[in-house]
Amino acid sequence: MPNVSTPISNNQTKVHQPTLLTPLLDPAIGQFIRDHSQRLIELVSQHGSPLNLIWPHAFKANTAALQSVLKKYDVNHVIFYGAKANKSQCLLRAAEDLGIGVDVSSIHELNAARRAGTPGALLCATGPAKTAVFHRALVEAGSLICVDSLEEFAHLKALVKTMQVAVQARVLLRYRPQSCLASRFGMGTDDVLECLRQLTEEGEHFHFEGFHFHLGGYGYETRVQAFREVTAFVEAAHEMGLNPSMIDMGGGLPIRYVDPEIYNSFLQNDNKPGHYYNHSVPESFYPYGGSLTASQWLELFLESDHSSGRSIANYLKSRTLTLSLQPGRSLVDQAAISVFRVTRTKKLADNKTVIFVEGSSFSACETWFASEYLVDPILISATQSHRDPTQAYIAGHSCLDDDVISYRLINFEYLPQPGDLLIYANTAGYQMDLLENEFHRHPLPRRLMATCCTQGHYAFSPDC
Template identity: 50%
Template sequence: MTLHGHKTGFGLPPILRSATADLLTRRGAFLLEWVHRYGSPLNLIWPDALQENLAALEGTLVDSRIAHAIYYGAKVNKSPGLMQAALAAGAGIDVSSLYELRDARRLGADGARLVATGPAKTRAFHQELLDCKALISVDSPEELEDLVALLPADGGPQPILLRLQPQDQKKNRFGMPADAVIHSLARLAGENRLRFDGLHFHLSGYRWENRLAALNETAELIAEARQMGFSPTIIDIGGGLPIQYVDEAKYQAHLAAKAPEDYRTGKIPDSFYPYGGALSAADWLRELLQAEMSKGPSVARYLVREGLTLAMEPGRALADQAAISVFRILRVKALGPDTHVIFLEGSSFSACETWFASEFLIDPILVSATGAAVRSSPVRAYLAGHSCLDEDVISNRWLTFPTAPRAGDLIVYANTGGYQMDLLENEFHRHPMPARFCVTEDAEGRPNLVPDTIGEV
């Protein structure tokens, strides 16, 4: 196995949990056998990693004595195994579509374990959410009217949240400004079939300071709602907790050294996810809880004092280290005397960062098909899918391999569980969708694959 960087001294090797590192460094033969059997690309899932991430967040909340509700944002990955792991560990599921809802229900989740926070819910989705009394975050006054129209005449109270659009998010199409929240509360005053449980917001970006500003605005509305006769019990801060893909120091060195010629396009992307951030998700949450609100107490003390449950929907942060994607090299094609393109076999990898004019800034890992790298000069290349689209590119960044990749070798991207694995998957050129398996251990401690389907998890 060879780890590599885009230029000497400024590589971005991924942080790996021990189970993944062991598979890549000592048991590469299993990967080769699995790809031979199940095809390329191959998506591998470790559900226990999600449970470790969940435990870290819950530990922070328990330490602060905060009532809490954590819902796994299932939209980040299609894995039923990750949904099942979240439910088994006591978390709920944030469902963003009728189909995610049905999968969660098939895995045993009742309405009390489900929340729907997405802004564009269909009538059929609304109906099935109402049927199981799932918590619904209402995005707009228009959605509120749609929901009221579906309520049965004699149904019990349906729990809802109202989704706030904070003042600094006015260009965002999600949620409603404070005056619309007040308007919706007035509408709810005469509708006893709906129960107002609290407020929800979900912000772009990964700064806890932005959540603090939104919490200050939310606290004002909670107080106003109580004056109107409501009894809200929940503040839901959405997702956007960061994860650390690479070492912070290496990441900062990489950013400082980046140049247009590092990319085949000759252009540095305008923005990147904070791949080497300073805070883990649990540390980020601790910083937020300890921060002082505008009217005095810390966030944690405010929540405890007001008897409020802190809800959240981490997606990427719970899928951290829970998956890898394995590709077989189809061909290495010379583009010039010192540049190459490496074509990877199978359905296009969902390198959503390149499709959104950014880049997945972790280095892939090369696993030799022979078990031993052949001595060669370094090879400079970018990675592409094998479709007929010029923009089917997995890495626009030039990558330097100390030894030459060859057809049949494997390229492994670590930590692809959060969006990278299947956001843009399709059956273009009629290639089948990538196979997906959960990794377990047999009685002798050897890795074993279980189909990642609802019937198996």
């Protein structure tokens, strides 16, 4: 499908919405881009490119949506925001404002969450390689620890026994579900049972709270199966005299970047080698236009059969278990946009064009995972532009051949000019700042937090 831009005039600037993989936009952000494109140009000239703009209101709306599903099914629950999804401090503050917990995977994430005001008891630590310093801080703060292995359990036991003040480590046992037996995360059945046995003897040092699992992929069905497997351990624990109170199902709730119909049509018609500059179609993509929202996904999970016609929601209630979730990406849905300034375009031998932007693929990282961010950028023309339909791929400003933001050839009705902006929408979830570095000694991209002042008007302040 051709990408027909509709220029919207705003002083000197024009906003060109792409129409192939048009990004779904939070209404307030969409309006801001349409009405304040000149302001975006000024912000980039003041703070540099790329510039990440963070919108905490989206985080709050996403959390409220999941909470309302959990309330609808009357399930005891706790949400831990997966802080790994994004490095913005203002999103941790949003989590604290809402009174939800935070899933931390390093001492640094723990410190950042504490700085945002989250109490230690509302932190949950995941990851297989927690350091002694991290363990100690978690135990001292009274945080939950997902124990990944017998080895970690032994380290934790040794640590707790040497602590000067008598404390109990609050633990969940991380189970490795049948669907991911080759994974290096979590424990198989024998090791979970061995941990349970040791817990029956170590009540003085541990407060055992239940089980945790986290799966790759985005299907709710695999979580349903893993949940059923974990409940066998709930029964085993009770038989051993332990009292599990929580099942933590990790993260992996999906988000939608583009309309599902458009996405499916793209996959069928516009995803051939000829649509990529390097003639190579990535083997896998995030499901950018998935059929389910995070809330629908959660409803389907809770309604799924646990056993003999009893839903998961009813099982949880009958066993007075708390369901814990650790959503990362789905809580930051729409919570950031990334703005790149165009440096130059260049015609290449095969009549294709490359657009160089100030910034690199380290600030927009899907190509580093041999994949692509399947959302078209919005073009803001900074000066008068004339129609010049062009297919272009987008490269970063470094001298690395692989520093490519998008190998996919994007159709532009108006050829981007130096000084124009390309806006990538919905970049908060792992996209915008996962791999940032100071290559070529370019300073790290800045993050600015958007605060609504009056209807449609925002103040931007450094995220710190």
